[in-house]
Amino acid sequence: MSASDEAIIRVEQLTARYGDRLIFDGVDFQVRRGEVFVILGGSGSGKSTLLKHMIGLYRPAAGRIWIGDEDISSAEGEARQRILQRIGVMYQSGALFGSMTLRQNITLPLEEFTDLPPEARDWIASMKLGLVGLAGFEEYLPAEISGGMKKRAAIARAMALDPEILFLDEPSAGLDPITSAALDETILELSRSLGVTFVIVTHELPSIFRIADRVIMLDGERKRIAAIGSPAELRDGAEDAWVRAFFRREAVA
C-alpha cells in the first residue's frame, strides 16, 4: 500500500450532537493519502455519524472537516459540488437506485457531470463493474442480484467519477465470511492499483487485520477517540486495556 504522509482528510475539533444528545466531542484526526483507514467502535459510539459528517450529509455542531484544502462542513454551492466529486460513498444497504439497471446506476453520475458520449459512458460502466468482479451483470436490476453483489455494485457506482477517496459504511455487514473476504480483496486491489484512499466503518476484526493501515477507535462512553494506530499497534500497545482486549477478541468485564 502506498500511504504517504500527506493528509488528505483533516478532522479538527469535530463535535456532533443529535438534539441534546452529545455523540462525540472535540475529535481530531487525519487520514493520509492512499491509506485504508478504518473507523471502529461499539454500537452507538457514533461511527456512522462520524462518516456522515465526513461526507457532508450532516453539519457539525462545532469543528471542521477538510477534504484536501476545502472544508466540506461549511461548503455551499459549487465548492460543495467540487468536493463531492472527489469522494465516493458506499452506503450500508448499497442504496442502488432500484428502478435503474446496474449500468444506469453507474452511468448516472457520468451523464450528470461529464460530456462523455453515451457509448463511452457504457464502456466505463462495464469497466467499473469488471473491477469489482461483476462483469456481465450490466443489465441486471438491483433487486435481481445478491446482497454481496449489491455492495460491490455500490462500490462500482461510488467509483464512477474516479474519486480520490472512497467511504464505505459497513461493507461486510450482513455478508457471510467468504463473501466478506472477497470484498476485502476487492478493496485491497483497488487501493493498490488505483491508489484510492479508503475510509471504512466496520467492526469485523478479521477484515480489519486484513485491510487496515490505520484504525481509529471511538469511545462511546467518553465521547472521544479511544485510540488511533495500526491494528497491530492497538492490539499490543494501546494505553487503554479495553482497546487491547477488543483487538484480542477478549471479553471485557
Added chain:
Amino acid sequence: MARPVSMETASDPDGRPVLRLQGRFDAAGAGAVWRDALRWARSRSGEAAGGERVLDGSGIEYCNGAGASLLLAVRDEVMRGGAALRFEGLSDATTRLVESLAPGEDTATSDRESGPGWVEGLGEATLELMADLRAQVAFVGEFAWMLGAAVLRPARVRWSDFFRVAHSAGIGALPIITLVGFLLGLILSFQSVIPMQRFGAEIFVADLLGLSMFRELGPLMTAILLTARSGSAFAAEIGTMKVNEEIDALTTMGLEPVRFLVVPRVLAVILVVPVLTLWMNLAGLVGGALVFRSLEYPLVTFVTRVADFAGVVDLVGGLGKSFVLGLIVAAVGCQRGLAAGSGSEAVGAATTSSVVSGIVLIALAEGVFAVIFYAMGW
C-alpha cells in the same frame, strides 16, 4: 394439560402475609394472576408484622421469563410500599432465572422520559409544527429556485423521468377520471332535474352543469383524484428512497434531490393536469347529456345551452386553477416523501400526510381563487 394457575393469600404462624402461587407460570399463567398478585403486593395489610411478606412458590411447576417477571414485579411493588418480600420454596432453576432477570444496581435507565405531561406534549407538538412549517417554506424556496434553473437550462431536467411520470399520472389516470366525471355529471344533473321539473325549468340543468363543472368541480375533483393517485405515489416512492439511503446517495453524488426527483415530477403533473381536467369536464357533460336525453330533449339543445351559458372565461379560469392545484398536489407529495423519517412506518406516514395536506391545501387554494375570481368580476 397443565393445571391452571391459581393464587391464594394467607398469613403464616408469625402473622406475615403469604402469597401462594401454584401452576404453570408462562406468559398465559402469569397474565392470569398478574393484576391480582400486584393488588396483593400493594395492599398494606401486613405492615404490622415487621414489614416482611412471603411469596410461597413451592407450587410453581414451571416458570419462564414471563413468570419470573411476575415474581420480580411483585417484589418491586412490595418494596415500594416500604416492606420486604421473601421468596420461599422456589426451585433452583426458577431462582436462577429470577436472579438473572433482576435489574442490577447499575442498570442504566433510559434518559428519555416516558409519557410527557400534556403541557410538554403541547410544547413538543408546537415545535414540531413550526419545524414542519419551516421545512415546507425551505422546500418551496429550493423548489422555486430549481424550477427557475430548469426553465433556464432545460437540458438539466431528467426528461426520462418526466415522460414516465406524465404517462403514469396522465394516461394512467384516464379511466378513473372518466368514471368519476361521468358519475358527477350524471348525479348532479339527475338530482337537480327533480326539483327543477316542478318549475318547468329542467332545461337550465345544462347551464348549471356546464358552469359548475368548468369553473369548480372539474378542477377540484381532478386535483383530489390526482392527490390520491399520484401525490401519494410520489410520497411513497421518494419516502422509500429516503429509507433506503438512496436520497443520501444522490446528495453525496452531488445530485440535488429536488432538481433530480421533484422537478420532473412536478413538471409532468402540471402538464397533464389541465388535460385531465378537460377530460373530466367532458365526461361530466356526457353524464349530464344522458340525463337530458332521458327527458326527451334533443342533444343539440343541451350542447347549445352549455356553450351559450358557460363562456371561455369559465373554461380557461378553471384550467388555470387546475394548473395551480396540480402544482400544489405534486409538490406536496414530493416534499412529504423527502421529509420522511426512517423505517417502513415513516413511508406510510409520509403517504398519508401527503394526501391529507394535499386536500387541505386544495381547499385553501379554492378559497383564494374564489376571492380572486369574485374581486375580478369573472
